[in-house]
Amino acid sequence: xxxxxxxxxxxxxxLDVALRVPCYHFGVPRSQAALRxxxxxxxxxxxxxxxxxxxxxxGGPTEITVWHPWGQDNAKGLAKIVARYNAMQQxxxxxxxxxxxxxSTNQKFFTAVAAGKPPDVSFVDGTQVAQWAEWNALEPxxxxxQRDKVRPDDFYAPCWKQSLYKNHVWAMTYCAxxxxxxCWNKSEFRRAGLNPEKPPRTIEELDRIAKALTVDKGGRLDxxxxxxxxxxxxxxxxFTWGWAFGGQFYDEKTQTITANxxxxxxxxxxxxxxAKRLGITRVNASASGWGTGVSDPFSTGNLxxxxxxxxxxxxxxxxxxxxDYGIAPLPGTPDGEIGSSWVGGWLLCLPRGSxxxxxxxxxxxxxxxxxxxxxAIADEMGLLPGFRRSPAIAKVKRDxxxxxxxxILEESKxxxxxxxxxxxxxxxxxxxxxxxxxxxxxxxxxMDQATAETQRELDLILGKxxx
Amino acid sequence: MxxxxxxxxxxxxxxxxxxxxxxxxxxxxxxxFTIYPVFASLYYSFCNYSVLKAxxxxxxxxxxxxxHDEQLRVAVKNTVIFAAMSIPLGIAAAFxxxxxxxxxxxxxxxxxxxxxxxxxxxxxAGAVLWLWILNPQYGLLNTALAAVGIAGPGWLSDxxxxxxxxxxxxxxxxxxxxxxxLAGLQDVPVELQEAARLDGxxxxxxxxxxxxxxxxxxxxxxxVMGVIGVSSFFAQPxxxxxxxxxxxxxxxxxxxxxxxxxxxKMGYACALAWALAVVLIFITVLLFRGSARFVYYGGD
Numbered sequence: 001x002x003x004x005x006x007x008x009x010x011x012x013x014x015l016d017v018a019l020r021v022p023c024y025h026f027g028v029p030r031s032q033a034a035l036r037x038x039x040x041x042x043x044x045x046x047x048x049x050x051x052x053x054x055x056x057x058x059g060g061p062t063e064i065t066v067w068h069p070w071g072q073d074n075a076k077g078l079a080k081i082v083a084r085y086n087a088m089q090q091x092x093x094x095x096x097x098x099x100x101x102x103x104s105t106n107q108k109f110f111t112a113v114a115a116g117k118p119p120d121v122s123f124v125d126g127t128q129v130a131q132w133a134e135w136n137a138l139e140p141x142x143x144x145x146q147r148d149k150v151r152p153d154d155f156y157a158p159c160w161k162q163s164l165y166k167n168h169v170w171a172m173t174y175c176a177x178x179x180x181x182x183c184w185n186k187s188e189f190r191r192a193g194l195n196p197e198k199p200p201r202t203i204e205e206l207d208r209i210a211k212a213l214t215v216d217k218g219g220r221l222d223x224x225x226x227x228x229x230x231x232x233x234x235x236x237x238x239f240t241w242g243w244a245f246g247g248q249f250y251d252e253k254t255q256t257i258t259a260n261x262x263x264x265x266x267x268x269x270x271x272x273x274x275a276k277r278l279g280i281t282r283v284n285a286s287a288s289g290w291g292t293g294v295s296d297p298f299s300t301g302n303l304x305x306x307x308x309x310x311x312x313x314x315x316x317x318x319x320x321x322x323x324d325y326g327i328a329p330l331p332g333t334p335d336g337e338i339g340s341s342w343v344g345g346w347l348l349c350l351p352r353g354s355x356x357x358x359x360x361x362x363x364x365x366x367x368x369x370x371x372x373x374x375x376a377i378a379d380e381m382g383l384l385p386g387f388r389r390s391p392a393i394a395k396v397k398r399d400x401x402x403x404x405x406x407x408i409l410e411e412s413k414x415x416x417x418x419x420x421x422x423x424x425x426x427x428x429x430x431x432x433x434x435x436x437x438x439x440x441x442x443x444x445x446x447m448d449q450a451t452a453e454t455q456r457e458l459d460l461i462l463g464k465x466x467x
Numbered sequence: 468m469x470x471x472x473x474x475x476x477x478x479x480x481x482x483x484x485x486x487x488x489x490x491x492x493x494x495x496x497x498x499x500f501t502i503y504p505v506f507a508s509l510y511y512s513f514c515n516y517s518v519l520k521a522x523x524x525x526x527x528x529x530x531x532x533x534x535h536d537e538q539l540r541v542a543v544k545n546t547v548i549f550a551a552m553s554i555p556l557g558i559a560a561a562f563x564x565x566x567x568x569x570x571x572x573x574x575x576x577x578x579x580x581x582x583x584x585x586x587x588x589x590x591x592a593g594a595v596l597w598l599w600i601l602n603p604q605y606g607l608l609n610t611a612l613a614a615v616g617i618a619g620p621g622w623l624s625d626x627x628x629x630x631x632x633x634x635x636x637x638x639x640x641x642x643x644x645x646x647x648x649l650a651g652l653q654d655v656p657v658e659l660q661e662a663a664r665l666d667g668x669x670x671x672x673x674x675x676x677x678x679x680x681x682x683x684x685x686x687x688x689x690x691v692m693g694v695i696g697v698s699s700f701f702a703q704p705x706x707x708x709x710x711x712x713x714x715x716x717x718x719x720x721x722x723x724x725x726x727x728x729x730x731x732k733m734g735y736a737c738a739l740a741w742a743l744a745v746v747l748i749f750i751t752v753l754l755f756r757g758s759a760r761f762v763y764y765g766g767d
Contacts, residue, residue, distance in 0.1 A: 107728040114518050135519040135731070284624030284712070289604035424730055431714065438626055438713035449537075457730070460515070 062092050064120035064356045064363065067099040067109065077381035084376050085366060092359040109351070113137045118351035120360040126173070126345045126415070127422040130165040134420035134461060139350040140168040144361040150369050158343035158415040159386030165418060171347035172368035173386030174377060178408035179342050180231065180240060180307035182331065183316075186324040188213055188223070188304040199328040201338055203244070203270060206305070206331045210274070213304040221278060221286040224303050228271040230287075231307040234433035235426040239342060240307060241267040243414050246336030249425075250417035255462060257454045259429065260447040263336060268436055268443035275437040294319045310405050314382045327401050342414035345386060384409065421457040428453045512737035522734065529738035539739070541714050542722040545630065546697060549718060553634040554693035558686065561641040565648035579649070586642030590702035597636045598623070598707055623708055626715035633704065633716060644689050651685040652678070680763040687762050691751055698743055719743060 070078055075098065082094045097119065099108050106128070112118045124132060132138050144150075150172075152160045159173040186196035192212040200206040210225025231237040238259075242249060247264035250257055258264075275283065290297040297303035299320035307330065308316075316323060329339030348364045350357055366373040374385035378392030384405055385392055393409075396402045416422060432450035435441040441449070458464075475483070487494075512529055514522035533539060568579050585593065600607045601622040609619030622632040655678050663673040701720040704710065710717035710725075723743070727736035 107731075110518050110731065135517055137519050281621045281625045285603040285621050288602050288621075288624060427725075427729065434711055434713045440626075440713050453538075 061090055062356055062359050063095055064092055064359050065095050065097055066121040066123075066363070067097050067119040068123050069098070069100045070123075071098070074381055080380045081367070081373075081376045085363065085373070088372075092356075092363065094363055110135075110137065113351050113353060116353050118353050120350070120354045120356045121363055122349055122351050123174075124171055124347050124349045125423075126162045126177075126347060127426060129163060129171050129347060129349070130418050131420045131423055132349070133165045133168070133170040137352055138170045139352055139354060139357060140170060141172070141350065141361065141364075142168055144357075144365070145169055148361075148365060150365065154369055154388060155386045156343065156388060156409045158412055159345060159409075162343075162345065162415050162418060163347060165420075171349035172364050173345050174348050174364075174368045174374075175346050175381070175383040176386040176409055177309060177344035177346075178384065178405040178412065179236070179309060179344055180330060181313075181404045181408070182305070182328050183298065183308045183313075183325050184209075184305045184328070185298065185301055185303075186326055188301050192304075196324075197326070199326055200305075200331045202331055203333050210305070211277075214278070219282070221282050223301065224278070224283070224286065224297075226274070226305040227283060227287070227303070228274050229433050229437055232309065233426075233430065234437075235429035236344075237271070238264070238268065238429045238433055239414075239416055240330070240340075241271060243342060244330055244332035244336055244338075244340045245270070246333065250419060252417075252419075255419070255458065255464075257425065257451050257458060259425075259432075259451040259454070260444070265443050265447050266333075268433065268447055271433065272436050272439075272443055276439075280437055280439075296320070298325075299323050310384060310402065311382060313401060327404055329404075340414070341408040341412045342416065343409060343412050344416065419458060420461045421454060424457050425450075425454045508737040508740060511734050512741050514734045515732075516734040516737075517731045518733055519731075525734070529735045530742070532735065533738055533742060538714075538717075539722060542717050542719050545715065545717055546700075546719045549630050549634065549700070550694060550697040552630060553637045553697065554690065556634055556638055557641045557644065557693060558689050560638045561644035561689070562648055562682075562686075564641070564645045565652055568645070568649055569652045582645060583642035585639050588640075591706050593636075593640065594703040594706040597639070597703075601632050601636075623716075624712055626713045629708060629712060629715045633707070636703065637700075644692075647685055647689065648682065651682050655681040683758075683762040684764055687754065687758050690758075691754055694750055694754070695747060698747060 066082075068075070068078055079096060082096055086093055099119075099122075100106075109118070109122060124138075129138075133140075155173060156176060159176050163169050163171045163173060182199060184199050189196040189209075192209075194209060194212055200209050206226065213223060213225035214221065215223035228241060229237045231240055239249065242259075242261075242264040245263045245267035247258075247261040247267060249259055249261070249264065286302070287297075290300075290302065293315065296315070296319065298306050299316060308327075313327075316325070330341060332338035332340050348367055350360050350364070354360050367377065368374070368385070369387050371387075371389060371391055374387045374390035375392050377383055377385055378390065378395070384396060386409075387393075393406055397406050417425065419425075428450040432441075432446040435449075436443045436446040511522055513524060513526060515525050515528075516522035564582055568575060568582065572578075588596075599605075603609055603619065603621045603624060606619075606622070608622070612619040620628045622628050659677050660673055663677050668676065697718075699720050700718055701724065704716045704718055704721055705724070708716040710721055719739075723736050723739045726732045726739060
């Protein structure tokens with residue numbers, strides 16, 4: 001306090017005087033106190049940042065972290081499935097963390113892996129398995145699979161194929177997506193004077209019906225038959241119709257992208273012909289008024305036909321229980337594939353550096369390759385497992401509408417290419433279809449560009465010289 | 468003239484040390500989270516780097532790809548067109564608003580608040596709101612146009628209108644510039660305006676020859692910030708159009724983001740960022756040089 005009283009009037013009071021006073025109260029010189037304060041702050045920050053969760057769990061069950069990308073009903077279903085798992089065994093407690101890892105948002109996952117702090121288990125989109133494996137983001141599962149005697153023919157062929165890359169297994173299919181069944185609104189068929197029991201078998205018939213279903217109200221499209229490029233995104237639409245037209249997207253032997261296969265270009269030309277006939281901006285204007293759930297265009301009759309995923313069928317049962325619709329195999333071209341289909345799906349994987357690989361694997365195996373786990377997924381999320389012996393498969397087979405999806409699983413010849421730039425390929429196809437549909441490029445040009453772009457990326461990753 | 472530096476007294480040394488210690492957290496943050504990443508990104512721009520694998524030195528390969536990248540050309544073209552539409556429109560709107568809000572009317576504080584309010588709405592919330600306004604069928608804008616007998620376009624679903632729609636939306640958020648212009652307008656000396664009026668200048672002439680010159684530094688500042696802002700225009704197109712339809716709203720920032728975080732071509736994305744930095748510095752210098760004749764900083 002002394003220093004304050006000796007200040008003369010008119011002399012500027014140094015700032016540190018104010019600081020000095022409280023410091024002397026602690027009996028420590030002021031600069032040292034400041035040092036201590038800063039040291040304390042930095043140290044506590046460091047401690048907070050470096051604290052590891054591992055050390056907390058000793059004795060009790062091991063906690064494993066599972067990152068999942070699901071929202072709404074799916075998230076609720078998943079939580080119930082995990083609750084079943086946590087209740088049936090004492091060794092592991094699964095903790096779910098919502099972290100999108102879809103095609104466009106996986107940066108969080110990658111940075112976590114790169115930083116050495118990944119989750120113990122993560123969901124991975126089927127199209128990304130090869131890429132994540134190539135980038136060294138995953139642990140191979142071969143050892144676990146051998147030890148626990150999981151066999152390839154436990155799974156539907158496309159599902160197993162999707163988890164294989166460079167002769168290693170990197171993930172397990174927890175949900176197989178049999179894509180797609182073809183649905184048509186029978187009431188709309190009647191309104192247009194069409195036979196409601198006769199769905200189109202060929203693309204020609206599809207075109208004729210689509211025209212008949214279209215209602216133009218003073219320049220505004222009130223009702224539509226089908227929007228070919230909007231079957232779960234432009235890329236998935238291209239795969240769907242490309243195979244229906246008999247095309248092939250990838251040559252595995254030569255590692256060549258073949259998206260400009262003449263038959264695929266034909267398929268794109270056909271998609272574009274609908275955009276031209278209807279007018280793309282008019283289609284967009286109509287579509288901008290459509291919703292989901294109860295206002296889904298298929299249930300309101302604004303869209304007469306569409307390709308459906310099994311979850312869409314559940315939605316229809318939930319939101320439009322009285323809708324009169326039929327379900328059939330996909331139409332195709334005579335020189336292509338009538339009734340074509342493909343299998344997609346999501347898988348579970350062990351990220352590189354997973355701290356509890358054994359517990360993580362046990363959970364993956366329960367979810368993907370046990371009768372109980374796969375049944376839980378079917379019960380709570382309404383999805384089809386890739387595991388053949390699941391009781392869920394037998395149950396779905398008895399459902400007159402849903403049995404179609406099991407048939408696809410059993411018979412489908414296609415899955416999207418398993419190669420390390422599949423996510424990029426999907427993006428390139430999306431953009432190509434966009435350009436073609438809006439008339440910025442011809443279908444040939446658009447597909448040539450998508451093929452060249454993707455090939456360049458693939459060669460880069462495989463370390464090949466560009467052609 | 469050279470000043471002789473006195474050796475530091477003990478007290479001054481103490482002050483220096485304490486000052487440095489107290490700013491240490493900030494300095495560490497600046498070094499670790501700004502300076503280091505800036506230089507790391509320069510290094511990575513010469514590498515193939517997918518984050519998960521160690522970076523591989525490829526020399527100038529990323530920059531030579533950049534020179535021939537078709538998609539980048541589309542993104543740059545879109546960004547330039549958008550800049551040409553949105554910056555003049557934004558500045559004009561902000562200037563007009565500032566002029567109106569500079570009048571002496573009752574309840575001016577209220578109006579100023581109202582016009583500034585959109586600027587504090589988070590970008591994504593504003594974008595979602597505008598998605599509804601611009602909806603071709605049920606949107607406010609097309610409903611209003613229909614009332615006067617105009618069939619509105621598809622806005623965001625039509626490649627010919629999508630950039631115009633986003634420019635229109637950006638006018639909504641000019642509150643920041645408006646405040647700067649308002650501050651500038653209040654600094655225009657009243658005596659000069661009065662002198663001009665006494666000398667027989669009309670309202671328009673006084674505005675043109677007195678107000679505008681005093682506002683020129685603010686206009687230059689807004690232009691420079693506008694160019695920088697457009698080059699990093701990201702959140703709204705990401706939320707509203709994701710680059711579509713037909714790549715018509717694929718702007719530079721989004722293309723960079725795609726490369727960095729969707730394709731994980733971090734090296735190429737870093738090269739894009741550095742190319743942008745160089746171009747921006749160039750444009751800024753050009754704007755300052757080019758405008759030297761027109762900008763008046765007061766004084767003599």
